[in-house]
Amino acid sequence: MEVIILLFLLSMERFKTFFKYKNALLLLILGAGFLFSFLFFLKPKISEIFDLRKKINQEKNTLANLTQKVAALNGLDEFELEKKTEVLLKALPPEKDVVILLLTLRVLSSQEEVTLRGIQIDPKEDSVTSLKIEGEQGKIINFLGKIETSYPLMKLEDVVLSFSKNEKLIEGKIALQTFFQPLPKTLGSIESPLLPITPEEEKSYEKVSKFNQVLIEKDLEPVQTGKENPFL
Numbered sequence: 001m002e003v004i005i006l007l008f009l010l011s012m013e014r015f016k017t018f019f020k021y022k023n024a025l026l027l028l029i030l031g032a033g034f035l036f037s038f039l040f041f042l043k044p045k046i047s048e049i050f051d052l053r054k055k056i057n058q059e060k061n062t063l064a065n066l067t068q069k070v071a072a073l074n075g076l077d078e079f080e081l082e083k084k085t086e087v088l089l090k091a092l093p094p095e096k097d098v099v100i101l102l103l104t105l106r107v108l109s110s111q112e113e114v115t116l117r118g119i120q121i122d123p124k125e126d127s128v129t130s131l132k133i134e135g136e137q138g139k140i141i142n143f144l145g146k147i148e149t150s151y152p153l154m155k156l157e158d159v160v161l162s163f164s165k166n167e168k169l170i171e172g173k174i175a176l177q178t179f180f181q182p183l184p185k186t187l188g189s190i191e192s193p194l195l196p197i198t199p200e201e202e203k204s205y206e207k208v209s210k211f212n213q214v215l216i217e218k219d220l221e222p223v224q225t226g227k228e229n230p231f232l
Contacts, residue, residue, distance in 0.1 A: 090151040092181035112143040
């Protein structure tokens with residue numbers, strides 16, 4: 001009987017202890033439940049909200065960049081831009097056209113009455129062209145000057161001249177460099193700023209725009225290159 005009473009008193013004591021800390025236990029359970037909900041339900045949603053906000057900010061920046069580019073493009077003179085593009089495409093073709101190059105040299109030599117004895121294109125460096133010429137000294141000088149001031153762009157790399165058997169004429173060999181510029185395959189990135197034309201580029205354009213465009217006649221005789229295929 002005493003044992004039963006003792007057990008009853010112990011149970012009552014535990015109950016009182018539980019009742020005393022009931023509020024603390026409830027808060028602990030609620031806290032654990034909130035933490036569980038945050039980790040498995042609320043945290044992913046909060047991450048989605050932050051990601052969405054980040055994307056919105058990126059879209060705003062992209063829109064601002066595009067707005068600036070549109071404003072800059074609207075400020076350009078369309079006629080002037082087309083004119084500059086046309087000039088630059090003549091000076092720097094998108095690809096090397098060997099036929100145009102040969103005909104251009106043929107026209108320039110014909111204008112200055114300089115005889116072309118042969119033209120060779122290096123197969124390893126197809127931008128290097130060698131000429132064998134003959135003519136009067138003054139006319140050869142004029143011919144060389146026209147090479148560097150005509151379209152497409154050409155640059156004299158090496159000139160070796162000497163008197164021919166006819167003392168009134170000069171003969172020699174010329175090595176010249178030709179240039180071309182492939183068109184871009186993609187437009188500029190949206191994120192990158194629109195680069196303005198620099199003063200140095202404007203000066204280069206002004207210089208190139210004064211070059212001469214060679215008018216190629218359809219009935220010109222073909223230039224003798226010494227080989228059927230100028231690349232071989």
